[in-house]
Amino acid sequence: MFIADMEVLLTKVSNRYELVTLASRRTRELTEGAKPLVEIASKDLINIALAEIAAGKIKASSQRKAPSRPV
DSSP states (O other): OOOOOHHHHHHHSSSHHHHHHHHHHHHHHHHTTOOOSSOOSOOOHHHHHHHHHHTTSSOOOSOOOOOOOOO
16 A cells, blocks of 8 residues: 655645645546556555655646636
């Protein structure tokens, strides 16, 4: 079983919010059929996503869309 070390994960992103957003986005991709980028014993998709982040295989995009506002 993979247990993610929070200190290691937080070195890969700028804050906890970004970590949660990145992990949930990658978990969704895995749910939709994306192939895992790391091999771990766990079949739990969130653990796979966190392992990928910890391994540096998944990185947060620095480009962010500004929210659209009605005029």
